[in-house]
Amino acid sequence: MTIDDIGFDPDELRDRYRRERDKRLRTDGANQYLDMSGDLAHFAEDDPYVAPGFTRDPITDECDVAIIGGGFSGILAGARLLEQGITDFRIVEAGGDFGGTWYWNRYPGAQCDTDAYCYLPLLEELGYMPKEKYAYVDEIFDYSRRVGEHFRLYDKTIFQTRVRRVWWDDDLQRWRVATNRGDDLRPRFVIMAMGTTTRPKLPGIPGIEEFQGHSFHTSRWDYDYTGGDTNGGMTGLADKRVAVIGTGATAIQVVPRVAEYAQHLYVFQRTPSTVGLRRNAPTDEKWFRSLQPGWQKERRDNFAAWSDGKRPEQDLVDDSWTDIFRAISSPKGADRPTTREERDRVVELSDFAKMEELRRRIDDTVEDRATAEALKPWYRVMCKRPTFNDEYLPAFNRPNVTLVDVGAAHGVERITPHGVVANGVEYEVDLIVYASGFQITSDFRLRLGVEIDGRDGLSLYDAWGKGQQTLHGFMTRGFPNWCYIGVSQNAFSLNMTSMFDEQAKHIAYIIGETVRRNASTVEPSQEAQDAWVDVIRGLQTTGSSFLADCTPGYYNNEGDRTESQFLGAYTPGLLRFTRLMEEWRSTGRMEGLELSLDE
Ligand code: NDP
Numbered sequence: 001m002t003i004d005d006i007g008f009d010p011d012e013l014r015d016r017y018r019r020e021r022d023k024r025l026r027t028d029g030a031n032q033y034l035d036m037s038g039d040l041a042h043f044a045e046d047d048p049y050v051a052p053g054f055t056r057d058p059i060t061d062e063c064d065v066a067i068i069g070g071g072f073s074g075i076l077a078g079a080r081l082l083e084q085g086i087t088d089f090r091i092v093e094a095g096g097d098f099g100g101t102w103y104w105n106r107y108p109g110a111q112c113d114t115d116a117y118c119y120l121p122l123l124e125e126l127g128y129m130p131k132e133k134y135a136y137v138d139e140i141f142d143y144s145r146r147v148g149e150h151f152r153l154y155d156k157t158i159f160q161t162r163v164r165r166v167w168w169d170d171d172l173q174r175w176r177v178a179t180n181r182g183d184d185l186r187p188r189f190v191i192m193a194m195g196t197t198t199r200p201k202l203p204g205i206p207g208i209e210e211f212q213g214h215s216f217h218t219s220r221w222d223y224d225y226t227g228g229d230t231n232g233g234m235t236g237l238a239d240k241r242v243a244v245i246g247t248g249a250t251a252i253q254v255v256p257r258v259a260e261y262a263q264h265l266y267v268f269q270r271t272p273s274t275v276g277l278r279r280n281a282p283t284d285e286k287w288f289r290s291l292q293p294g295w296q297k298e299r300r301d302n303f304a305a306w307s308d309g310k311r312p313e314q315d316l317v318d319d320s321w322t323d324i325f326r327a328i329s330s331p332k333g334a335d336r337p338t339t340r341e342e343r344d345r346v347v348e349l350s351d352f353a354k355m356e357e358l359r360r361r362i363d364d365t366v367e368d369r370a371t372a373e374a375l376k377p378w379y380r381v382m383c384k385r386p387t388f389n390d391e392y393l394p395a396f397n398r399p400n401v402t403l404v405d406v407g408a409a410h411g412v413e414r415i416t417p418h419g420v421v422a423n424g425v426e427y428e429v430d431l432i433v434y435a436s437g438f439q440i441t442s443d444f445r446l447r448l449g450v451e452i453d454g455r456d457g458l459s460l461y462d463a464w465g466k467g468q469q470t471l472h473g474f475m476t477r478g479f480p481n482w483c484y485i486g487v488s489q490n491a492f493s494l495n496m497t498s499m500f501d502e503q504a505k506h507i508a509y510i511i512g513e514t515v516r517r518n519a520s521t522v523e524p525s526q527e528a529q530d531a532w533v534d535v536i537r538g539l540q541t542t543g544s545s546f547l548a549d550c551t552p553g554y555y556n557n558e559g560d561r562t563e564s565q566f567l568g569a570y571t572p573g574l575l576r577f578t579r580l581m582e583e584w585r586s587t588g589r590m591e592g593l594e595l596s597l598d599e
Pocket of ligand 1 (some may be wrong): 111112197246247270293411412436553
């Protein structure tokens with residue numbers, strides 16, 4: 001194949017990708033972000049969606065299980081516990097309702113990038129038809145409330161309550177859970193279900209505290225200031241100059257909506273995102289009603305098979321995600337490469353071609369040549385979380401929108417009392433919107449923001465000091481009856497709710513069995529835990545070299561080559577992992593777990 005055949009020069013692209021990565025690498029890596037404590041705590045702890053001044057009396061009581069978090073992972077854990085006959089549990093939720101990430105992230109245009117027929121869990125059980133292929137936040141938030149009502153979880157939940165500390169009380173043989181409301185909960189089991197985008201982060205730009213205008217993080221949108229709601233109507237911005245800092249999956253959705261209303265919008269971009277086609281459409285009711293029982297599992301499994309690189313015969317979801325998976329997975333059948341080198345070469349070329357297509361889309365949409373050039377991403381497609389939107393790129397054709405590219409300068413330089421300094425220029429603004437993301441792959445203490453001490457006062461963060469130590473990603477030795485749902489040493493899935501639900505089922509089974517066997521505690525044996533950690537470490541080599549060549553971001557721990565979210569996952573994928581766990585449960589042996597029996 002010649003360069004003329006494929007339309008690009010692979011050597012040139014490789015070189016360009018390397019240069020774009022190198023110019024963004026920083027010595028402070030993940031430490032460039034601020035922990036939102038002290039003066040900045042309000043950015044993370046304020047809840048703009050509830051009336052101020054809520055108080056209640058502290059609660060002291062015992063229950064079988066405390067589920068920490070009332071997002072989809074928490075409510076799925078509740079639903080699966082009920083299936084196991086465990087009814088005495090409490091959900092503790094920081095927000096004023098269920099919804100989790102969809103409770104907090106009500107910014108304008110917020111939408112799930114995963115097909116709603118896959119993403120919204122339990123659709124068949126609830127008999128619910130999503131309105132569109134990609135659901136907006138209002139619908140998802142309402143749906144999570146509907147799931148809460150269906151399983152009667154409202155009665156079991158305490159809202160507007162932040163867990164501060166969780167510790168094992170050896171005398172009581174129970175966990176103790178302390179909250180910001182002075183509660184002292186004493187459950188036998190704890191399920192951590194805090195989600196993956198729990199704690200917002202701010203970039204460590206000097207001067208943030210000095211800004212005299214208005215500012216907030218995207219996950220705490222202040223509609224009192226902007227006017228309107230998630231669907232638009234932000235008339236409060238008509239005379240406002242607005243800065244959006246960041247161009248990740250959130251900003252891509254925010255920018256076109258703010259552009260519609262702001263007097264002027266400055267978009268501060270450090271690394272461009274890929275912006276694939278959205279192609280949203282209302283649900284075809286006839287098609288939906290024709291689906292046969294079991295359809296949702298089939299669709300979810302099909303999506304998982306594509307994302308695991310399996311290339312099944314059918315593509316039930318058929319969207320820009322599966323298009324990417326097709327581009328970056330090894331061909332099957334007669335075209336199947338015979339050696340690993342050949343496979344890597346074929347996949348790399350196809351990845352280059354996909355990225356060329358995405359860059360052409362920018363040229364075809366954005367009128368100003370310099371802006372179009374600046375918006376082009378130069379890295380392999382899964383280096384950063386891909387985004388999908390049909391309004392973002394056209395927003396840059398509006399006269400009231402300016403792209404400020406700060407990639408070469410390592411980001412925005414400074415915040416002044418009146419605006420944002422980038423590339424040596426001060427942009428005066430009235431509002432700064434930080435679309436700067438979350439503690440997704442950082443140190444666990446930052447991700448969770450809860451102190452967790454196991455037996456003999458051992459902190460979880462010390463136990464995991466040299467990397468997570470778990471059996472199957474769910475439980476850790478020294479932390480009896482403590483279970484973790486989230487991105488862990490198990491299979492990662494882009495369809496988060498599938499992943500959470502499989503985890504919830506497994507954890508509910510373990511708790512159910514422990515109770516049925518009259519055992520007081522359950523925890524992994526040291527041998528089983530070590531063996532699982534070895535399995536996980538053994539799986540990491542390929543992902544590690546791929547991510548090392550990427551521009552920095554949370555996928556590769558901001559360019560720190562030693563750590564990443566996916567370094568630690570069960571890489572054969574969700575379907576293989578689910579099968580493994582089903583087999584594990586089917587033996588009934590609780591292999592690798594130690595149960596201590598009640599006297
Ligand atoms: P990200 O972490 O993806 O993006 C943060 C942005 O802030 C990046 O563009 C980053 O640039 C930029 N930034 C950070 N520091 C600076 C600085 N000093 N100067 C200028 N820019 C800076 O956060 P998001 O909130 O966009 O997305 C987080 C995750 O949330 C997504 O990856 C996705 O998993 C999830 N999400 C899911 C959605 C869904 O559909 N289900 C929708 C929206 C979000 P750089 O890239 O250079 O670091």
